[in-house]
Amino acid sequence: MNEYVIGVDLGTSAVKVSAMDRSGKIAAQQSYDYPLSQPKPGYSEQNPQDWLYGTTIGIDRMILKDGIKKEEIKGISFSGQMHGLVLLDADNQVLRPAILWNDTRTTKQCQEIMDKLGDRFVDITGNKPLEGFTLPKLLWVKENEPEIWAKAKTFLLPKDYVRFCMTGNLGMDYSDATGTVLLDIKQGQWSREICEVFDIPMSMCPPLMKSVDYAGNVSASYAMFSGLSTATKIYGGGGDNACGAVGAGILHPNMVMSSIGTSGVVLKYEENADVNYHGQIQYECHAIPDTYYSMGVTLAAGHSLNWFKHKFDPDEDFSMMVEKASQRPLGANGLIFTPYVVGERTPYADADIRGSFIGVDSMQDRYDFCRAVMEGITFSFRDILNIYDQNGQEFDTVVAIGGGAKSDFWLQMQADIFNKKVVALTNEQGPGLGAAMIAAVGLGWFESLQNCAKEFVHFGKEYLPKPANVAKYDELYAIYHQVYGQTKDLCHALLNFRRED
Numbered sequence: 001m002n003e004y005v006i007g008v009d010l011g012t013s014a015v016k017v018s019a020m021d022r023s024g025k026i027a028a029q030q031s032y033d034y035p036l037s038q039p040k041p042g043y044s045e046q047n048p049q050d051w052l053y054g055t056t057i058g059i060d061r062m063i064l065k066d067g068i069k070k071e072e073i074k075g076i077s078f079s080g081q082m083h084g085l086v087l088l089d090a091d092n093q094v095l096r097p098a099i100l101w102n103d104t105r106t107t108k109q110c111q112e113i114m115d116k117l118g119d120r121f122v123d124i125t126g127n128k129p130l131e132g133f134t135l136p137k138l139l140w141v142k143e144n145e146p147e148i149w150a151k152a153k154t155f156l157l158p159k160d161y162v163r164f165c166m167t168g169n170l171g172m173d174y175s176d177a178t179g180t181v182l183l184d185i186k187q188g189q190w191s192r193e194i195c196e197v198f199d200i201p202m203s204m205c206p207p208l209m210k211s212v213d214y215a216g217n218v219s220a221s222y223a224m225f226s227g228l229s230t231a232t233k234i235y236g237g238g239g240d241n242a243c244g245a246v247g248a249g250i251l252h253p254n255m256v257m258s259s260i261g262t263s264g265v266v267l268k269y270e271e272n273a274d275v276n277y278h279g280q281i282q283y284e285c286h287a288i289p290d291t292y293y294s295m296g297v298t299l300a301a302g303h304s305l306n307w308f309k310h311k312f313d314p315d316e317d318f319s320m321m322v323e324k325a326s327q328r329p330l331g332a333n334g335l336i337f338t339p340y341v342v343g344e345r346t347p348y349a350d351a352d353i354r355g356s357f358i359g360v361d362s363m364q365d366r367y368d369f370c371r372a373v374m375e376g377i378t379f380s381f382r383d384i385l386n387i388y389d390q391n392g393q394e395f396d397t398v399v400a401i402g403g404g405a406k407s408d409f410w411l412q413m414q415a416d417i418f419n420k421k422v423v424a425l426t427n428e429q430g431p432g433l434g435a436a437m438i439a440a441v442g443l444g445w446f447e448s449l450q451n452c453a454k455e456f457v458h459f460g461k462e463y464l465p466k467p468a469n470v471a472k473y474d475e476l477y478a479i480y481h482q483v484y485g486q487t488k489d490l491c492h493a494l495l496n497f498r499r500e501d
């Protein structure tokens with residue numbers, strides 16, 4: 001009989017499920033899209049039931065279409081979009097739509113956190129409070145929806161909700177728990193001090209577990225709903241960037257991951273909890289027990305390109321649009337784009353900044369605009385790499401994952417803009433692969449994630465920087481880098497104008 005582990009990658013645009021055999025070979029992959037609701041500027045919500053249905057349909061399609069037998073599914077684990085707030089009542093029913101990582105309604109609550117705890121907050125959590133994180137969202141609900149807050153008994157993150165529906169057991173792993181900014185990162189416990197200062201009952205915080213910990217078997221009720229077997233074991237899983245790093249083989253400090261998903265991430269493996277970036281970038285527990293990672297986040301990386309495609313080029317296939325953009329000259333005929341279409345996180349923690357096209361000329365066409373969008377997203381990653389440079393952090397290889405890594409052209413652009421070697425995986429599904437690896441280690445197929453990586457992670461093509469392009473991009477980046485400072489006041493004024501309506 002074949003034996004498989006399934007990695008569930010619960011993304012923002014879709015859930016992607018991957019079944020891997022013991023040798024790390026992909027046996028089947030399915031995905032299922034779900035909607036994102038943005039009812040007001042800065043709001044971003046999803047319905048947790050959509051995640052559950054999407055995941056179940058994805059796994060069922062593997063059984064029905066790809067010939068995977070339910071008895072062959074030995075273990076399942078998760079990679080989840082981080083920070084999103086799922087509130088449950090005393091009967092563990094969902095109280096309101098989930099407020100997602102890219103929702104920026106909580107500027108006031110972030111300010112309140114800094115006013116009350118300041119640097120002490122960064123000491124405890126390793127992070128500054130930013131709009132995307134979970135604690136400010138809890139405080140927002142408490143202040144703005146007191147009737148919902150009164151009923152709230154537990155909070156979970158997106159993938160924890162799906163795991164709960166599968167097993168009937170509540171829990172959260174450390175890698176995702178750091179992203180709530182309620183975890184004391186050095187002690188590895190929920191912070192009593194933060195809970196007390198903000199009057200959050202400790203009982204709302206779910207039990208903590210390691211990513212590779214056993215979380216329960218498929219429950220009888222979920223087996224009935226999904227057709228899965230109750231013999232299948234479920235493991236904790238991790239935040240999508242921790243899982244992406246595992247799946248991308250980022251297991252040493254000399255390697256960096258770049259991920260172009262809905263968000264964009266530049267991530268570095270860190271060996272201990274003491275490295276201090278003073279909240280300039282995020283600091284999180286890794287899915288690998290007792291290790292950490294740091295990362296900077298572009299709020300709208302793939303989302304900017306997706307936005308551009310759907311609004312201005314809806315009928316064209318994604319790959320074709322990108323292919324035509326690759327034929328436009330480097331620098332898109334003098335057009336620069338800043339990807340702040342939903343605000344920004346790193347290096348500018350600014351929920352009210354918005355994107356710009358600078359240098360619009362009547363000779364440019366839509367593919368110049370598309371190319372400028374891709375270049376602008378990649379420049380925003382260079383802004384994050386600069387923070388590592390300023391902190392004296394050295395690395396020589398960038399492993400690229402996410403939907404953006406499907407494009408050869410974008411991978412070469414990353415090498416040219418970063419002036420580093422960029423390596424792709426043979427399969428761009430890094431987070432799903434990381435989640436499957438967590439299940440494989442949980443089941444005892446491998447002693448550690450590092451050992452599993454030797455079998456499961458396969459690097460593909462390498463992209464080396466082309467010196468002529470590096471020089472041109474250096475020149476362009478110097479201009480890009482000024483756009484934030486020069487458009488900030490204008491963007492804030494325009495957003496205030498919208499808010500007056």
Ligand SMILES: Nc1ncnc2c1ncn2[C@@H]1O[C@H](COP(=O)(O)OP(=O)(O)O)[C@@H](O)[C@H]1O
Binds near residue numbers: 303322
């Ligand atoms: N063929 C392609 N070439 C370049 N970028 C692509 C392509 N297909 C998708 N993308 C980008 O990848 C993004 C989705 O990445 P993905 O990792 O699947 O996101 P998430 O995990 O957040 O749901 C899209 O928004 C788009 O910008």
Ligand SMILES: O=C(CO)[C@@H](O)[C@H](O)COP(=O)(O)O
Binds near residue numbers: 080
């Ligand atoms: O907010 C963060 C990390 O802090 C995001 O990276 C989310 O975790 C969403 O990821 P994708 O849907 O883009 O993969």
